[in-house]
Amino acid sequence: MSDESHGTLPEYDAGSYVGGDRPPGAAPDVEEHSLRREVGGYITGFALAILLTIASFWVSGTNFIYGPALAVALLVLAVAQMGIHLVFFLHITTDPDNTNNVMALAFGVLIVCLIVFGSIWVMTHMNQNMMPIPMDKLLQMQP
Amino acid sequence: MSTQVLRAPPDPYHLGHHPAAPGAPPQATGHGAGGPAPKRIVVGYGFWIFLLSDVIIFASFFAAYSVLFKRTAGGPTAQQLFDLHNTAIQTAFLLTSTFTCGLASIAVGQRSQKWTQIALLCTGLLGAGFLALEVREFAGFVARGAGPSRSAFLSSFFTLVGCHGAHVTAGMLWLGTMMAQFYAKGFRTDIRHRFLCFTLFWHALDIIWVAIFSLVYLVGSLPPEFLP
């Protein structure tokens, strides 16, 4: 495959760039990586994701898990499935070539947690401290 | 930081990309100190960062949804509205489309026009199926008087899930454009880079859907005494 020369330096195939890094979403460029292994990776990921999805639907419909723990269980299953997606479909690994991608992901996860859990925490307290509304005013607030 | 050292690099201006001697390994170190990264990495990483920002938009909508979940203003609640069969089918469609998208990226790696177009077509059809089900669900809610202007809960539901649907729609437009570009221009480098970004986007949409079906639909359908 011929690549047009880009930018500042002669283009070289990322695979031969020893100690370099990988773009996120790209599979590791190893020469022995056969077509079978690549497809196999996606099939494994697909199968695991299906399993976790079925598990999520199943636990929410039965009482296999203690009721009040269900919300957390579903969260855990969701996070696990997100991990499957990241590893099998987006090829996020812990190689040194992938450090920047993992750091960015970690930063994103931190911010998401701060926003979601921070907002829930703050707003719960705010709502609790609201003055109780008498019934007639409450009815007035309906559209 | 001594001023005595007179730098006389053995490899002026080539800096490891071409080895100093034939057969010797390149000398550049990783993590960006070997000079500007190749375009493929730059494009992929840039899109990864953009996806991060997109995920934070979803996080804001998720936060709003969590806060407004119980504010149904006397109207329908999640438990009353959600049809989990529909959700299951939507999940199956989107997950399978992610798989076919992965197959498409393998096909692009193999430079097979036929398999690329087939895999992308499957991805598109599955995505279209997902969207059709979602539109039907939304229309059904509106017809039952459970539209987004009924209550804060419904506003936040429609916005969160609708935002995901809007992203899927944009992804479909992008998918169509990619199919056209591969067909018209072959597997040119910049088109492959663009496709790498598309696969990132499509997989990320499924990741967000995992959060939505678990935390919106499944958690929402739990009886109220089970909710925190």
Place this chain on the structure above:
Amino acid sequence: MLGKLTWQAIPFNEPIPLISGFGVYLLVIALVAWVLRKGYGPYLWREWITSVDHKRIGIMYCLLAGVMLLRGFIDVIMLRLQQAMAFNAPGYLPPSHFDQIFSAHGTIMIFFVAMPFVIGLMNYVVPLQLGVRDVAFPTLNSVSLWLNAAGALLVNLSLVVGEFSRTGWLPYPPLSELRYSPGVGVDYYCWAIQISGIGTVMTGVNFVTTILKLRAPGMNYSRMPMFCWTALASNLLIIAAFPILTATIAMLLLDRYLGFHFFTDVSGGNSMMFMNLIWAWGHPEVYILVLPAFGIYSEVVSTFSRKPLFGYRSMIIATMAICIISFMVWLHHFFTMGAGPTVNAVFGIASMIIAVPTGVKIFNWMFTMYGGRVRYSSAMLWVIGFMVSFLIGGLTGVLLAVPVADFQLHNSMFLVAHFHNTIIPGVVFAIFAGYTYWFPKAFGFVLDERLGKWAFWLWFVGFWVAWAPGYVVGLEGMTRRLQHYDDPQWHPWLLLAGVGVLIILAGIVVQIAQLVVSIRTRDKRRDRTGDAWDGRSLEWATASPPPLFNFAILPNVTDQEPYWDIKQEALQAMQLVTPEPEYLPIEMPRHSPTGFVTAFIATVTGFALIWHIWWLAILGLVGAYATFVVFAWRDHTEFVIPAETVARIDRANREARAEYLRELAR
């Protein structure tokens, strides 16, 4: 056919916006006509409007910011005049008009002055300091610039077509909901912010990628200049925080346009959630502005103290600590909204902790100066003015971080004085320092130093005369945004504040004079060597102004102050350090109208949405998609600069450097 738009939208019965608006309109028409008559049109289109060169884009950002600074400052004069006059009197501005002016003032200063200036300086300097040819995505860079300009245009349009928002610079519900603000003002605000916000997020993506993936060979993380580190932290904050703004304003727009109930006071909406989400953006936003400012100060201090920056590693840790902690303090903007003592205490403590890394930075700057041979040029004066003033502003911030104190001072003039005390010395002085410092690099000649010093002193004295009274009246109980008042205690202070603003106005006039005079006498103040200040980082290794490709050969970096090392070695050896290299042809990205076209479509779509002209909005969205496709379908995205051209340009630079070396040796 035209939605809500009618002739009523033009303020025929309000003299001030009518006259000023049409005055500006005529000025713009005259300028465009002059440009076209002189034949500058094609040059401007090819070399500036469609440019994807980070240097040109940086200059255009700063130009946009400068023009908007004048508009924002005119708002200031109007506000101060009203408050000086309106003691037991109605003043000259009716309340509805006053409200639009303070809203426009804040919106313009934050979004269309501070952000573009800071982004413009980052655009110009970061690739040069990293030793590379351009940012990661040059065409995207152009799109960002023009989207920001589109937002500014919409805000300015509101002056003559319709009205602006009356809800302050952040549109708190329920006031900003349709029920209580049925006009188009809030819509103008929201769409302008959304459009420019998209541009800003693109900038964030661009710069994070550039700084992490595109650096000169040998420049690992601990050899990056401090300005690049702070640019990295700031851009990480942009990508993390701006999406929250986009989502929250989108929720407000959904409430207003489609009857959703996120923040309404009926049907379950929760107005408090708006404050929570918007400040989760708003607090990181101020760090987005101030971190690059700190970076500018680091560069200027080390150059003008003739010493390397003290405590480089602690500066990096402090910067990244500020980056992370800035996401954990947002509730301090609404302590009084009733989250309760536990929540308030946690956020109060976090707000105090975040002052520590800033303190580390201030000590490091002081220790850089200590033992150095300090040159008190005008750029250095801005730095010292900052250190003295920002310290006080920061301390009042730590005071306000105590929830108990904040309950008394929230939304008082004390708060307003605090944030002006941090933004003006923090961000605005940095912008002026950076402008003075990098002007010779960008334009090839130095600004007049004497006028620069005058400008500094007028700004510094004027700032304190304007804002020290703010603290006083705040403690005396005055709240913000008052159109009139009757407390006699406040009146003299507000008059004094008006005087301060006039002193600042004199400073601005001197700055304009400085620019005009410097341009007129530019031949006498040419920077022939490219190294106007005896600099230490890589941008000073290029000619002034640098060629399109920045560096003929990417420099090889072995230490933290690469250009300083090069100079020392050259002085020792009395010759240029590297021999003439083998010149290769250089590929550069082609200029592209994508940015301008995107922004044009965005402006039309935004205007259509504001006035409910639905068919035009849909057309706009279709146009946006078409632009993407046209851009993606391009076959030729780069052009080649032949090796001989590169050689000719670089040889001229090498000649100038050799001459400079001979001069230094004498």
